[in-house]
Amino acid sequence: MFETLKEQPADKILMLMQAFKEDPREDKIDLGVGVYKDATGNTPVMRAIKAAEKQLWEVETTKAYTGLAGDPAYGDAMIALVLGDAVPRANVAAAATPGGTGAVRQAFDMIKMANPAARVFVSDPTWPNHLSILKHMQIETVMYRYFDNETRGVDFDGMMADLDQVRAGDVVLVHGCCHNPTGANLNMGQWKELVALLLKKGATPMVDIAYQGFGDGLEEDAQAVRLIAKSCPEVLIAASCSKNFGIYRERTGLLMAVSNDASRQKMNQGTLNYLNRQNFSFPPDHGARLVTMVLTDPALRADWMAELEEVRNSMLGLREQLASELQRLSGSDRFGFIAQHRGMFSRLGTTPELVEKLRADHGIYMVGDSRLNIAGLNKTTVPILAAAIIKAGI
Ligand code: PLP
Numbered sequence: 358m359f360e361t362l363k364e365q366p367a368d369k370i371l372m373l374m375q376a377f378k379e380d381p382r383e384d385k386i387d388l389g390v391g392v393y394k395d396a397t398g399n400t401p402v403m404r405a406i407k408a409a410e411k412q413l414w415e416v417e418t419t420k421a422y423t424g425l426a427g428d429p430a431y432g433d434a435m436i437a438l439v440l441g442d443a444v445p446r447a448n449v450a451a452a453a454t455p456g457g458t459g460a461v462r463q464a465f466d467m468i469k470m471a472n473p474a475a476r477v478f479v480s481d482p483t484w485p486n487h488l489s490i491l492k493h494m495q496i497e498t499v500m501y502r503y504f505d506n507e508t509r510g511v512d513f514d515g516m517m518a519d520l521d522q523v524r525a526g527d528v529v530l531v532h533g534c535c536h537n538p539t540g541a542n543l544n545m546g547q548w549k550e551l552v553a554l555l556l557k558k559g560a561t562p563m564v565d566i567a568y569q570g571f572g573d574g575l576e577e578d579a580q581a582v583r584l585i586a587k588s589c590p591e592v593l594i595a596a597s598c599s600k601n602f603g604i605y606r607e608r609t610g611l612l613m614a615v616s617n618d619a620s621r622q623k624m625n626q627g628t629l630n631y632l633n634r635q636n637f638s639f640p641p642d643h644g645a646r647l648v649t650m651v652l653t654d655p656a657l658r659a660d661w662m663a664e665l666e667e668v669r670n671s672m673l674g675l676r677e678q679l680a681s682e683l684q685r686l687s688g689s690d691r692f693g694f695i696a697q698h699r700g701m702f703s704r705l706g707t708t709p710e711l712v713e714k715l716r717a718d719h720g721i722y723m724v725g726d727s728r729l730n731i732a733g734l735n736k737t738t739v740p741i742l743a744a745a746i747i748k749a750g751i
């Protein structure tokens with residue numbers, strides 16, 4: 358039967374990762390895949406995670422199965438991290454998932470179960486995996502305008518105009534913070550307007566939050582998701598621990614289903630448990646356990662928060678440096694958006710041809726849509742990138 362299989366489209370970001378590896382040039386610069394790198398190009402295991410791993414080795418007495426939704430303490434700790442006290446704990450159903458991707462996938466499954474006719478509205482552009490999973494699941498997908506290629510900010514009027522088409526029972530997928538791939542985000546006033554529209558339409562928000570702590574701070578980055586959870590009758594939230602705990606390969610995520618009617622919590626929880634069982638039974642536990650230890654131990658938590666701040670500030674510093682270097686070289690403010698964007702990524706807003714030119718002429722790798730990973734830079738490579746951008750005529 359395998360003869361019926363067709364070639365599937367590859368992930369462009371992962372293809373780029375491979376191409377970078379194969380490039381023999383010594384001065385090549387990797388601004389592709391969204392992995393944090395320090396000034397030496399290393400993706401470190403965070404200090405608190407290392408310490409928790411050491412402790413875990415001492416105290417772990419079994420690796421028997423957890424529950425279908427994972428360890429409840431992990432759910433509690435992550436709900437508190439993402440939602441704070443925005444909603445009562447009793448209103449939240451949650452299940453651990455293999456990474457944020459697993460949470461996204463399970464969320465789409467739950468949407469399909471609850472309303473097979475639901476359309477999912479996604480930002481143009483969005484993380485390519487959103488589109489790929491939606492297509493694979495045959496869920497009708499509608500793009501809403503998001504990135505303004507002139508200002509490199511959010512085309513908020515366009516976004517609201519497009520979302521005027523949503524109907525009750527549809528889902529609107531938003532990035533909770535640090536939009537991937539653009540780096541452009543709504544301000545709180547705009548989030549409030551969006552919430553008002555969702556309420557008016559009776560559409561359900563789904564929030565993908567994969568970079569809490571990478572933008573303006575742990576609390577600040579959670580403001581939008583908390584506002585949405587507090588204001589809307591129902592919300593789905595897919596959270597990832599890959600970036601902010603630096604545990605990418607451990608596959609640690611959480612799907613939350615929040616309902617303002619606490620009597621629905623049991624059904625929501627049962628559905629999440631059921632969906633985990635259909636897809637993989639028990640979720641991975643190792644990363645989740647480390648996250649729980651870090652979040653619940655005051656000393657580990659303080660150290661994790663301090664290191665996350667270092668990570669966040671290093672990216673902000675690189676943004677400032679790149680924006681000012683480009684201002685100096687171009688004699689204009691047209692690259693000021695780089696300092697305004699938040700998270701790991703900025704979209705330059707240039708053509709695939711010029712992105713390819715940067716790769717061919719300078720060994721600078723960024724995604725074809727002109728997304729660059731700020732964390733792939735360091736103080737020495739910023740001027741090299743800036744000079745290459747100007748030379749290429751971007
Ligand atoms: N959602 C977005 C927008 C992302 O950028 C990512 C990737 O980091 C994820 C979800 C999920 O990542 P992971 O499955 O590695 O936790």
Ligand code: TYF
Pocket residue numbers: 368370371389390391392484486537
């Ligand atoms: O956007 C990124 O680069 C990260 C990492 O299939 C990633 O989110 C990229 C592609 C993919 C899974 C994760």
